[in-house]
């Protein structure tokens with residue numbers, strides 16, 4: 164008894180000493196510098212605790228449904244739109260406000276370039292060291308990648324025809340919504356966006372295969388949002404494994420497709436298969452025109468993995484949030500229903516939607532925009548300084564990590580009065596001021612999938628509203644939690660009320 168008490172005492176004492184040392188370390192090495200060695204001014208802010216930095220405060224703000232509070236508290240405390248913090252084990256300079264957004268977007272590839280946290284690269288890239296050139300290499304890292312995304316996004320725009328999305332949406336509603344009294348929105352929408360992405364990117368529509376892939380992507384996504392500890396049983400380790408399986412699967416698919424493409428018709432000398440004009444075929448053929456480098460199989464697999472992930476998760480979140488807002492605002496729902504009914508009236512029974520119909524969905528798009536403002540699915544992104552520069556009087560050293568945040572403007576009353584209110588009318592007329600509303604980012608790295616996302620969102624909302632009214636099953640209890648993507652706590656369970664059919 165006496166000895167175990169002694170052990171507990173020693174352990175507590177050591178823990179105390181450890182915490183005091185950490186705190187001293189934090190005070191002396193992390194937070195005190197106000198000037199750099201060359202005399203430049205360091206942005207104000209705290210780097211928090213060693214290793215964990217201010218990660219807990221950031222995570223807590225999201226968990227409480229107000230991730231913007233992390234930014235606003237610091238802007239207020241330091242009276243500055245630029246501050247330093249420490250997240251994911253890195254010291255980071257955060258640029259807030261419309262001016263900060265504009266600065267980042269205008270200086271892409273000049274002063275800043277993309278930076279991915281090592282944990283994300285470990286999951287998404289087969290060779291995590293290959294894709295991010297160091298700023299010292301002198302070239303703007305990611306430039307080729309951005310050019311490649313632009314090219315494929317142009318192709319995607321040609322591929323994505325509204326009728327095709329409409330066909331997939333109709334099938335989705337028939338198979339998953341019809342005859343249901345209650346549904347949970349998030350997993351169903353995920354099924355819709357993932358099926359769509361698999362078809363447009365890979366020409367895969369086999370249900371079992373899509374389901375298998377979807378499960379693997381679920382594991383990858385959970386790992387991306389987890390603590391990056393690579394130990395057996397952790398979400399992070401499972402995500403690395405799942406991504407490896409997807410990549411292996413994709414490489415097999417790439418080889419099959421290459422074989423099919425090399426079967427040249429002796430009559431027309433054209434490459435087959437002509438029916439698979441998806442993004443995969445484009446990537447395999449890229450380089451044949453002499454404009455770009457030929458992509459290796461692993462490179463294509465990495466890019467497809469990223470596109471499938473980025474191409475279905477953000478639109479899923481956006482559609483789920485729109486469904487939530489429509490349930491909470493019957494007056495907005497009625498306006499959307501009126502607009503969508505007008506679209507139907509101008510068409511023959513069963514006729515598929517086309518791009519003219521999309522043009523008529525202005526109010527519905529305003530509703531989507533307002534949902535994206537309140538529940539931004541991509542709340543910001545990292546950059547790295549390509550050279551030393553000064554911003555708002557603060558010195559940013561070459562190689563520093565930077566973060567731009569859409570939350571600092573989307574929820575700012577200066578740009579959006581009564582920011583917590585759901586008001587689609589904000590997007591009427593000229594809409595928000597430049598660089599204040601940036602759900603798809605901006606500048607050269609602006610989301611290449613935004614047009615595709617717009618179509619899949621509007622077509623989905625068209626069918627949901629034309630077929631049903633709905634009410635939330637968890638009234639008040641399902642606030643949005645940002646982890647880091649915004650989602651209703653239990654995936655938004657709803658009760659469906661089909662519209663009475665006219666006799």
Ligand code: HEM
Pocket residue numbers: 277308309312469470473474475477478481540541544545601602603604605607608609610611612613615616
């Ligand atoms: C509502 C849906 C979507 C939202 C809110 C969204 C948001 C964003 C944002 C904010 C960025 C910029 C990140 C940065 O500055 O570093 C981005 C980039 C990107 N998005 Fe999206 N996205 C959506 C849908 C899609 C879709 C459907 C695809 C593809 C099919 C896609 C593919 C990409 C890719 C490849 C990039 C990287 C571009 C580059 O690094 O040059 N996104 N997205």
